[in-house]
Amino acid sequence: xxxxxxxxxxxxxxxxxxxxxxxxxxxxxxxxxxxxxxxxxxxxxxxxxxxxxxxxxxxxxxxxxxxxxxxxxxxxxxxxxxxxxxxxxxxxxxxxxxxxxxxxxxxxxxxxxxxxxxxxxxxxxxxxxxxxxxxxxxxxxxxxxxxxxxxxxxxxxxxxxxxxxxxxxxxxxxxxxxxxxxxxxxxxxxxxxxxxxxxxxxxxxxxxxxxxxxxxxxxxxxxxxxxxxxxxxxxxxxxxxxxxxx
Ligand code: IPE
Ligand code: IPE
Ligand code: MG
Numbered sequence: 001x002x003x004x005x006x007x008x009x010x011x012x013x014x015x016x017x018x019x020x021x022x023x024x025x026x027x028x029x030x031x032x033x034x035x036x037x038x039x040x041x042x043x044x045x046x047x048x049x050x051x052x053x054x055x056x057x058x059x060x061x062x063x064x065x066x067x068x069x070x071x072x073x074x075x076x077x078x079x080x081x082x083x084x085x086x087x088x089x090x091x092x093x094x095x096x097x098x099x100x101x102x103x104x105x106x107x108x109x110x111x112x113x114x115x116x117x118x119x120x121x122x123x124x125x126x127x128x129x130x131x132x133x134x135x136x137x138x139x140x141x142x143x144x145x146x147x148x149x150x151x152x153x154x155x156x157x158x159x160x161x162x163x164x165x166x167x168x169x170x171x172x173x174x175x176x177x178x179x180x181x182x183x184x185x186x187x188x189x190x191x192x193x194x195x196x197x198x199x200x201x202x203x204x205x206x207x208x209x210x211x212x213x214x215x216x217x218x219x220x221x222x223x224x225x226x227x228x229x230x231x232x233x234x235x236x237x238x239x240x241x242x243x244x245x246x
Contacts, residue, residue, distance in 0.1 A: 013235055018062040019055065020187035020210065022202050023048065025194025025218030032218075038082035043220035045086045052103055054224040056135035062184060063137045064108070066202045070144030073113075084118060087141070091121040095128060104129035104136040108180035109143030110151075138184065145204030152178035181206055189234045191227075193219040211237055 023044060030040030048065060055063045068083060094105060105125045112119070122141075129136070155178050159165040176182065186206045192198075195216040199207065213230040215222070238245055 013231065015058050015060050015231060016188035016234055017060070018064065018185050018187045018189075019060060020064045020066070020190040020203060020207070021051070022066045022190065022192040022196075022200060023219040023222075024192060024196055024200075026220060028194060029218040029220045037079055040218075040220060041079075041083050041086055045090055047220050047222060048090075051222065051224065051227060052137045053101070054227065055137075056101075056103055060135065062187075063135075064140065064181075064184075064187060064203070065137065066140045066143065066200075068109075068141050068143070069201055070110075070142055070147050071201065073142075084115065088118055088121060091118070091125050095121070095125055098125070098128050098132070102132060102134055104132050104134065106136055106138045107141050108138050108148075109141040110147065111141060113142050138181070140202070143180065144201045145199070145207075146201060148179050148181075148203075149205055151180075176205070179205060186210065189213060189230065191215070191230050193217055193222050209239070209241055211239065 026040035026044040027037040028040070029043060030037050033039070048067075052063055052065075067087070072083075073080065091105075094101070094103070098104075106129065107122050107126065111122055114122075152175060156165065156170060156175070160167050181203070184206075186208065187203060187210045189212075190199075190202070190207055190210045191213045193215055195214060197214060203210075211234050213233055215226060215230070217223075217226055
């Protein structure tokens with residue numbers, strides 16, 4: 001077999017093309033069980049696998065998860081080490097199963113601050129992913145929305161200084177192409193787990209017209225059923241983009 005059959009035939013409702021998830025609450029999940037925070041990250045990483053597979057199966061095009069922010073370096077060395085260790089484990093497994101699982105991976109963020117071994121693994125998963133079509137999971141790693149915008153501005157300024165571009169030629173679309181998310185549609189729906197009502201520097205530019213769904217559920221407990229509830233809620237909204245709908 002090996003061929004992946006999209007379950008879109010069973011689909012009875014529209015699925016948003018691009019969903020972003022701020023996967024929060026790993027630490028609290030562990031603390032409530034009397035476990036170290038790192039155990040929460042391990043459970044969260046398992047859940048990413050489950051939810052990404054589900055998103056693929058229902059015919060979503062892109063899932064973008066916030067895995068590590070530019071601000072998360074403030075955490076203890078032990079916690080950061082555990083998160084990066086889990087990422088390495090995930091990437092090694094993903095590389096092995098990519099052909100079978102048909103989950104393409106792309107990374108958004110400044111990977112240069114990550115250990116060399118991880119950068120290499122990320123590059124390899126990216127290259128392997130490029131050979132496939134279909135569902136893509138984007139993992140925001142050492143990502144910050146402000147950092148994303150500043151880098152894009154810097155890149156544009158450098159092109160202007162080099163005489164390659166004219167400041168007056170900059171459009172929103174051209175600016176989007178300078179962001180980490182170049183080529184991706186903006187997220188239609190952004191979900192945040194664990195109840196916090198903030199973006200925490202996630203896709204600031206790209207979220208301009210995203211719909212938001214917040215749940216108190218902690219990320220390791222977030223289920224496909226709850227994702228379905230978020231999608232149903234999203235489908236009931238009226239997206240006007242500043243206009244008027246009859
Ligand atoms: C989200 O869970 C994962 C990362 C930010 C890396 P947290 O680790 O933030 O969990 P809480 O918010 O402390 O419960
Ligand atoms: C947001 O969660 C970042 C990620 C999910 C990677 P945080 O736990 O870092 O956000 P704050 O500190 O509660 O705003
Ligand atoms: Mg948190």
